[in-house]
Amino acid sequence: MRLLLEKRSEHSQLMTVISPLIAVALTLVTGGFMFLAMGLNPFEALYVYFLEPLKFFWTFAAEDFWPLEQLAVKAAPLVLIGAGLAVAYSANVWNIGAEGQLTAGAILGAVVPVYFTDWQSPLTLIAMLALGAIGGMLWAAIPAFLKNRFGASEILTSLMLVYVSQLLLDWLVRGPWRDPAGHNFPQTVAFADWQVLPVFGESSLHLGVLLAVIAAAALAFMMARTLKGFEIKTLGVSPRAGRFAGFSRAGSVWFCLLLSGGLAGLAGIAEVMNTVGQLQPKISPGYGFTAIIVAFLGRLNPLGTLIAGLALAISYLGGEAAQVSLGVSA
Amino acid sequence: MVGGDIHVVHTPRSQKAGPARLSLKDLSLPAEGQFSVALKSISLDVKGGEVVAIAGVAGNGQSELFDAISGERTLADAGMLSIDGRPQGTVGVNARRRAGAAFVPEERLGHGAVPAFRLSENVVLTRHSSDASLVKSGLLQKSGAGDVSERVIKTYDVRMGKVDPEARALSGGNLQKFVVGRELDREPGILVVNQPTWGVDAGASATIRQAIIDLSRQGSAVLVISQDLDEIFEIADRIAVISRGELSDAHPAGELSLQQIGLLMAGAHEKKEGVRHAAVA
Numbered sequence: 001m002r003l004l005l006e007k008r009s010e011h012s013q014l015m016t017v018i019s020p021l022i023a024v025a026l027t028l029v030t031g032g033f034m035f036l037a038m039g040l041n042p043f044e045a046l047y048v049y050f051l052e053p054l055k056f057f058w059t060f061a062a063e064d065f066w067p068l069e070q071l072a073v074k075a076a077p078l079v080l081i082g083a084g085l086a087v088a089y090s091a092n093v094w095n096i097g098a099e100g101q102l103t104a105g106a107i108l109g110a111v112v113p114v115y116f117t118d119w120q121s122p123l124t125l126i127a128m129l130a131l132g133a134i135g136g137m138l139w140a141a142i143p144a145f146l147k148n149r150f151g152a153s154e155i156l157t158s159l160m161l162v163y164v165s166q167l168l169l170d171w172l173v174r175g176p177w178r179d180p181a182g183h184n185f186p187q188t189v190a191f192a193d194w195q196v197l198p199v200f201g202e203s204s205l206h207l208g209v210l211l212a213v214i215a216a217a218a219l220a221f222m223m224a225r226t227l228k229g230f231e232i233k234t235l236g237v238s239p240r241a242g243r244f245a246g247f248s249r250a251g252s253v254w255f256c257l258l259l260s261g262g263l264a265g266l267a268g269i270a271e272v273m274n275t276v277g278q279l280q281p282k283i284s285p286g287y288g289f290t291a292i293i294v295a296f297l298g299r300l301n302p303l304g305t306l307i308a309g310l311a312l313a314i315s316y317l318g319g320e321a322a323q324v325s326l327g328v329s330a
Numbered sequence: 331m332v333g334g335d336i337h338v339v340h341t342p343r344s345q346k347a348g349p350a351r352l353s354l355k356d357l358s359l360p361a362e363g364q365f366s367v368a369l370k371s372i373s374l375d376v377k378g379g380e381v382v383a384i385a386g387v388a389g390n391g392q393s394e395l396f397d398a399i400s401g402e403r404t405l406a407d408a409g410m411l412s413i414d415g416r417p418q419g420t421v422g423v424n425a426r427r428r429a430g431a432a433f434v435p436e437e438r439l440g441h442g443a444v445p446a447f448r449l450s451e452n453v454v455l456t457r458h459s460s461d462a463s464l465v466k467s468g469l470l471q472k473s474g475a476g477d478v479s480e481r482v483i484k485t486y487d488v489r490m491g492k493v494d495p496e497a498r499a500l501s502g503g504n505l506q507k508f509v510v511g512r513e514l515d516r517e518p519g520i521l522v523v524n525q526p527t528w529g530v531d532a533g534a535s536a537t538i539r540q541a542i543i544d545l546s547r548q549g550s551a552v553l554v555i556s557q558d559l560d561e562i563f564e565i566a567d568r569i570a571v572i573s574r575g576e577l578s579d580a581h582p583a584g585e586l587s588l589q590q591i592g593l594l595m596a597g598a599h600e601k602k603e604g605v606r607h608a609a610v611a
Contacts, residue, residue, distance in 0.1 A: 009499045011446065227458055227465050234455065238444040243402050244435060245455045246424035 020297055020304075024311065040326060048325055049318035069204045071313050073275065077102070077267035077287040079212040079309035082294030083219045083302040084260035090223065090300050091232040092239075093256035097143065097158030098264040099288025101136035103165040105265020106272045107172065108135025110279045113195045114177050114188050124194040128269055136265015137258045139165060144257040148250045154257065162288070170281045177279065188279040197274045208270035212309075215263060219302035232256065264288055285316065339539045339564055342547060348378035351551035352399075352431070352520045353412040357419075359398050359405065367391035369398060370601075372577040374570060376520070376551040381543060382580055383554045383566035387595055391575040392555045393436060396524045399553070400433040401426045413520060424459035432456075432518035434510050436525040436555075438502065442509040445498035449490075450479040452497050453512055460516065478515060486511035486537060503534030510538050514545055521545060524555045539565050559591065573597040 031049070032042035053071055056064040081098045088095045095101075109132035112124060142161060146152040174186040182189070197206040223229035235242035235252045242249065267287060276283050294312050298304030322328050354374045361368040369391055376382045386392055397403045398411070405411060405419035412418060413429045423433070433456075435441045443452045453475045458465050463474035479494065486507040490500055497505060506527070513521060526542060527535035543565055546552040555572075556562050562569055563583060570580040571594035578599035581590075 010496045225470055226468050227454075227470060228468065230451070230454060230458070230470060234444055234447075237446050238440050240437070240441045241444045241455060244400070244423065244433075244441055246401075246422050246427075246459060 016299060020299060020308075023297070038328060040328070045322065045326055045328075049322050050314055052321055053314055053317045066204075067317060070317055071310060072205055072209050074316050075309040075313035076206075076209045076212040077271055077284070078291050078294045078312055079216055079305050080208070080267040080270070081260070081264045081288055081291035082298060082305035082309055083212075083216040084263035085291055085295040086298060086300045086302050086305055087219055087223060087232060088256035088260040089236075089295055091236040091252045091256045093253055093260075094153075094155045095140065095143070095158050095257055095260045096155050096292065097140070097160075097162045097288070098260060098291055099284065099286060100158065100162035100165040101139045101261040101264035102268035102271070102284055102288045103162070103169050104139035105132040105134075105136035105262075105268035106279065106283050107165070107169055108132060108138070108265070109269030110177070110188060110191075110272060113191045114279075117189055120194045122194060125197070125273075128195065128273060129266060132269025133262040133266045136268065137262040139265070140257040140261020141254075144254050147253050147257075154253070158257075169279065169283070173279050173281055179278075186281050190278045191273060195273065196277060197270060206270075206274045208267070208274060211266065211270065213306070215266075216302045216306050223302060228255075264291075290316075337536055337540070339536055339543065341543055341565065348549065349415075350375035350412075351378045351414050352376040352522075352553060353415075354399070355410055355412070357398060357405065357410040359394060359403060362394070362403070367394050367575045369394055369575045372575075374553075374577060374580060376553050378519070378549045378551050379546055380567040381546045381552040381554060381565050382568045382570065383556055383562040383583075384570050384572050384577065385556065385559060385562055385591055385595065386572035388557055390573045392524060392557075392572060394575070395572065395577075396433070396435060396522065396555060399522050400431075400435070427456070427460045430519035432513035432516055432521050434513055434521070434523040434526065436528060438505050438509055439498060443497040443505060446496055448494045448496055449483070449488075449500075449508060450475040450494050452508075453478045453482070456512060457516065478512070482508055482511040482515050485515070486541065501531075503530040506530045507534050507537060510541065514541055517545075517548070518550060520551045520553075522553045522555075525558075526554060526556065527558065527561060535561075559588065571595055571599070574600060576600045 028046060028050070032046055035042040035045035053067040056068050081102065085095060085098060109128045111131060112119065112128045139161060140158070143152070143154040143157040146157050147154045173188055177188045179185070179187055179189045197208055199206045223232065231242070231247045232252060234245055235247055235249060239249060268284065271287070272279060272283050290312055294305050294308045297308035297311065298306070352375070354372050357369060357372040359369040367390060372395065374382070384392065384395070398405060401421060401423035404422060408417035408419040410419040413426060413431055416429065418426050418429055439445045444455060447455070450472070454464050454470060457478070461478070464471055464478070476494070482488065488500070488504050488508045488511065490504060500508065510523065510526060521542070523542065526538050530538065539561065542552055542554065554562070554565065566583045568580040569583050569586055569591065571578045571591060573595055574597060576599065578594045
């Protein structure tokens with residue numbers, strides 16, 4: 001029998017929802033076989049990996065709530081970056097360097113605690129967050145300029161700039177920004193008071209989690225309801241029609257890179273203002289790269305990245321749990 | 331095949347043509363790439379109430395001329411293109427639309443319409459800046475776009491399988507009726523159409539040609555770029571011919587024979603080394 005693949009005449013709403021679920025299911029099956037090959041019980045391993053962090057939902061035990069908070073804290077930067085990337089990728093602007101923009105944001109935001117260590121006011125917090133976003137935007141402006149001026153592929157330039165920013169960070173924390181009272185460890189002064197993100201009550205949920213939810217919702221609204229969102233989608237799927245509609249390709253390159261870069265920078269400064277608490281040579285476990293998966297798993301829909309971000313955060317948490325309880329190397 | 335009677339296109343003689351509504355004056359545009367044609371000093375007036383057609387063999391600068399008139403490529407000098415007497419050469423496509431012009435490109439899918447967008451979204455594509463009911467302070471008004479889409483579908487008899495389908499789900503003729511109807515629905519003062527009935531069934535062709543003529547008889551200036559000489563003789567009041575980026579003078583349709591058009595298509599009007607060849611007609 002001959003198999004014919006035929007293109008649908010229209011998008012299928014059903015498949016839009018189902019296909020990422022199929023992808024997740026296939027991942028679980030593949031993962032199960034890999035655990036089996038490592039001599040582990042695949043069901044136990046998959047339980048530890050994917051379900052244990054969510055235990056609260058069926059035990060309702062107070063001590064099981066903590067992993068959920070951790071999940072949200074891990075998901076926050078993924079969603080923040082992923083939502084911005086989803087918008088950029090919708091316009092066919094391939095920002096692969098969110099990790100670099102995250103680092104640049106953390107660096108610029110850290111100017112405040114490093115040089116104005118004693119300045120403590122609510123404005124300190126706002127200034128750090130704003131500088132973080134600006135740092136990410138400036139870093140993303142480089143590929144945007146190169147793309148529009150010289151036609152350089154933003155895929156390459158944004159990716160290569162990741163390593164530039166990471167080396168810059170490395171140099172700063174080992175050199176000029178090293179904490180003089182830090183026993184020669186490569187790190188800046190520890191951030192304190194208004195230099196760290198406020199948390200909600202007794203939990204570990206910090207302001208960054210809220211910012212991530214707001215960003216995803218705001219971008220989802222922009223894409224669905226505004227002319228700007230329409231412009232981005234049009235230029236993404238049909239550049240010629242976009243030009244006919246009077247939309248500027250160069251303008252969308254700027255907009256998308258500045259937006260996704262700014263959000264990555266915000267995620268970067270939020271990360272060092274909470275989990276890390278100071279600048280170190282390594283400030284992120286690769287959130288900027290994982291967020292690319294988040295954007296696609298969320299079907300390039302900013303709201304979808306909320307779910308995708310949580311899914312990927314589970315794999316981070318589960319990966320740590322698996323190292324501890326199963327003794328596998330991550 | 332066409333799902334109805336094909337009516338004969340009725341062409342009432344043009345009344346006295348009004349003042350020029352679309353003026354091209356020494357319009358020149360360099361080639362955009364290796365396979366593009368440069369436009370050389372094109373001059374043409376299209377008056378209210380008439381249909382002017384530009385004939386020519388494909389690839390002699392028709393799409394470049396369309397882009398230059400629509401504003402997808404802007405011109406070096408504002409005076410090269412005037413709409414209702416006002417120079418508009420340096421402004422973009424949306425400013426020209428707001429000045430009362432409407433454009434229908436040759437490619438339906440991917441230029442005139444986004445294949446993956448619904449018809450109501452494709453209304454927004456060309457009318458977002460000229461139609462206040464579609465966008466209010468940056469927010470899309472879905473009901474406004476739906477109303478326009480419904481109206482176009484009803485007026486121009488666009489047939490489709492389901493309510494508000496994606497553009498790519500329509501047949502060529504039905505999508506062309508929609509894309510032309512979307513612009514005619516604005517009652518534009520100036521309409522520029524590239525290949526109005528290319529690859530379209532006979533029934534849809536007749537509907538589109540009639541609608542174009544009706545628009546011009548209401549006082550609008552209509553410029554049609556076409557390779558179909560039958561179509562041109564059916565609807566045009568005056569005919570000009572483009573070859574290698576140069577446009578001939580526009581002659582009244584009744585005074586041109588097929589042979590004369592053939593000579594112009596071969597470049598009889600082109601300026602070569604400063605010597606003008608024997609004028610045709």
